[in-house]
Amino acid sequence: MQRTRVGSRRSRAQWDLVVLALIVGLGAGLGAIAFRWLIRTFTWLFSGHQDYAAAGRAAHPHLPWLGPWFVLLAPVAGGLLYGPLVQRFAEEARGHGVPEVMYAVALRGGRIAPRVSVVKALASALCMGSGGSVGREGPIVQIGSALGSALGGVLKVPESRMRMLVACGAAGGIAATFNAPLAGVFFAMELILRDFAVESFGAVVISSVTASVVGRAAFGDTAFLALPAFHVDNLVQYLLFAVLGVAAGVVGLGFTRVLYLVEDACDWAWRGPEWLRPAAGGLLLGGVLLALPEMYGVGYPALENAVEGRYLIGFVLLLLVGKVLATSLTIGIGGSGGVFAPSLFIGAMTGTAFGILVHHLSPAMGGNAGAYGLVGMGAAFAGAARAPITAVVVLFELTGEYSIILPMMLAIVLATLTSRALSRDTIYTLKLRRRGIDLDQAHHDSPFAAVSAGHVMEPLPTPLPADTPLPQAADSLALSGHGALPVTDCEGRYHGVVTARAVAEALAVARTDLSQSPVTVEDLTEVPQAVTDGTPLSAALHALVTADGTGLPVLDHGSGKPVGWLTHQAVLGVTATNGMWSRPIR
Template sequence: MDNSKLISRSLGALCLIAIAIGVLAGIFSWLFRLLIAIIHNAAFLGQFSTQYDANIHTPASYLGWMIIFAPVLGGLVVVFLIRNFAPEAKGHGVPEVMSAIYHKRGLIPGNVSIVKALASAITIGTGGSLGREGPIIQISAALSSFVGRLAKVSVSQRNLLIACGASSGIAATFNAPLGGILFSIELLLVSINSRTVLPVAIAAVISANVGHYLIGDEPAFYIPALFGADTSKGVLISLLAIPLGAIIGLFSMVFIRSIYFAEDLFEKIPVNAYVRHMIGTLLLGAMFYSIYLQFGHYYVQGVGYATIQDTLTNVISHPGFLLFLLAAKVLATGLTIGSGGSGGVFSPSLFLGAVLGALFGNLVTLLFPGSGVNPVVFAVTGMAAMVSGTTSAPLTAAIIVYEMTRDYNAILPIMTAVSVAYALRRHFMKGDIYTLKLNRRGQMIPEELVADLGSHVVINDIASRNIVFLSEQDMTASDKDFACITEGGKVVGVVDLHSSHLDHEVPVQSLKKKHFVVLRPGTTLTAAIAQFYQEKRDIALISRSGNADQDAVIGVISSKHLIDMIGDVTATLR
């Protein structure tokens, strides 16, 4: 794309575009859920229907034992779509969005939305143990990138629109607009201020409202009141959230490593992508059918929301079975995504957190029956802590789960656990489930946002005033930084005397004059660097009039000086 045709739009225009993105993302989230429902009902029930409540266990398939082949057949179609139309659709989606922002100038191919929707819907609908949130984020981000290209916005604004799309996807699928906003703030936005957060917020709120109309305004999970009127156990529960957060922080590392271990393991199998995925999905199908025969439900197939719902209503409470589900979900997710499936890891993280939290809570009640604590509190807290540990988005995790529970009293143990889980995982493992994939490709993602001090440092504060004005017939002295060569009251060239390595006076005409740019006082360090780059110069005059009049020049600055200043600014941030 020709950058000269790109336009930096006003905040008002960006907000209008954000409204459109919010509407489209809400509609696409709804359509994606319908597509999953159609495929799931066809594969498991043998009927065409758009009615599918993921929070209710799927009944026994009409195929009987042959249901183990449903993910295999679906997987063959998924591999075909990904290999032939959009390789970016493979995997869990969010890393590709981050890569587009930080390494691809906000460009996501337009076909990614369609291929990702189809591939992920087939993977999840035929029993793949992945979530729909990652795909919705990538679908909405790809759509936003396309809208940004249509509007011909600048690269930075295109990246902002991608964040709008991602937040919209989260807001619509979870009915959690605040969580959607925080997701972009913590993971996607390159800079954070009112001009960037406002469009994201507008897009998320619009998308959530569209979701209310098309999907419903109920929270993602039904959770009974955790405390009710009795909040006396709040301190005890918050204290217990500390060891729970520590356990989940350590387990989040196990889950992250398991994902990439599975990918590496399947890559080593000396067969083509189709056979590789057939092996993984056949093992998956056999696994969830065996679980059905033994326990009456498939439990680990699909998004796993029904199992999460069971932990949140304490239907599942036996520690041994909870421990089994924990191991089974890690294995099922690894088989699905490691062999080449398409879907998100957000839902598996919620699943594992809910199960591990429920396990912790039920052990507490068994060991201390007089404590009177509700195990469901720990299941809810575990969901947030696991998302925090795996994604490096603790605030997003806390607020999304809070928006699910709608119980303010739960926020204290949740915040405690997410903080501990994130801090512990971050101490032992720098990368998270998203950035580790990019780091393995050699694509680094900033770990934090810092203030752009370069936009507040002005060059007249740092420019050298140790200059001398000379004509070409004069001799120059070595005790100055720069010599401005003048002719008729105008500066026609600049000599960097330090770079000339003078140890005595020499004729000015024997020195090489350098071309320069002219900058006004008040120009920021960031703007000066851009001017140097644009005009291919490495010396600038600082002039009150904005031209090369000798009387208006107040200083000189070189590109080397700017580099030194950047080093000083960077050092202050360490």
């Protein structure tokens, strides 16, 4: 049929998005490989070990005369390198990264400076390699998002698609660096885009899967943490997991508060140039690392040891306090790295300590302390980030144990509710609110927030019957001025739209190949994304931007029949009425 030859703009747009998601996923996967290589390289250069958190108080192999005291100087040396780098080329690379991406998606149309990916990779790798007690997820989210934004900028895609590409980069980075494709998808949807639109979800999944395949080719098909299998021994433990969920939610919220209190203290105390701040503060961080070398870098070896029951409760609590302090100090002095992994670490220590205590009080009822450690990981992250779906998926991908899903979901939901009851902000949104940026309020302030397509639609142009010959359809389209018209059957049922472009191309083909040309508009009918009279204008706008012609039919939400016509002019009328012109994006 001619539809195959002519095609539709919407179909091409969808396939274009698939290709772009694949490219972003590939780039994010390769970026994750390079980023992890940089971390390993700098860790070896600064400490002489693959992961100093597992080496105890060992000396640097190339500086044996310093003994373990070299850790006092490692953060200073790292700060002297990444401090000027961030200050000179990309100040947004400072900190944990995710809030900057959330801000770019919500208020800057997804625009992120391309240089951020390079600066963030180098700065974060230097910070973690020299002892910074932060995680990989913040940097890789910012790196992948910057790659997606750069690709969208080169191709000059619309803002709605730019946001999707940014989310694709974030999902791909998480999937590749942690070998957790599902976690990448839900992290991007729940925290970056903050919605679950079908088209966005599909693109993010494609990117995440692509990046995960690339990551597995380089790192193997293993989870980023090697944790033993645990299960629930008796039903009474569900009550204990519920208590743990509330406690971990409080701990996660406490981590958020301490993080920004320490940052405020560092801002108050430092009076020198910003580029020197990481090096000067590195002396304090080095002191923490000298006392607790398990805090060096991400600290996964200590996390695994705690969950496997190799530490006593006193040392577990010491590691909990030490991680909160070390991560807060790393961010406060101007370091670069994520807070996702530290929140998992803090949750694991909280859960393990809780499990050890329960086991001492009632060995028969308490069960294995490691199971509480696993659940505590997800609950503390949920309490800090308030992203329960991501928390559940991450822990499931870590363990692969379905038997622990139910207590995990119970604890994570209670942790989220506890955090929400005690605080308005998350560990990510609080950073933005401190700058005067309220993402939720920005959404509600949008002129589209309380407006539906039915409120702004124009009168429906006369539909074309499905059996209309093409020459007659061409005349109707030329007179309408819309570039597209709705198509109905003999009973008035909606079939889709036919565009002037499709008819013109079909008539041109008909002059040279009469045997393959369609004879009615039914053969050229396209079905755009459905917009009903109750669809919020913010959602209808996306369908309008990706549609051919100058408008879309608005359907009755009950009968599905076209009742109006949505145009760009109608949307512009809403923006002008609500003063959008006076609010440029900065």
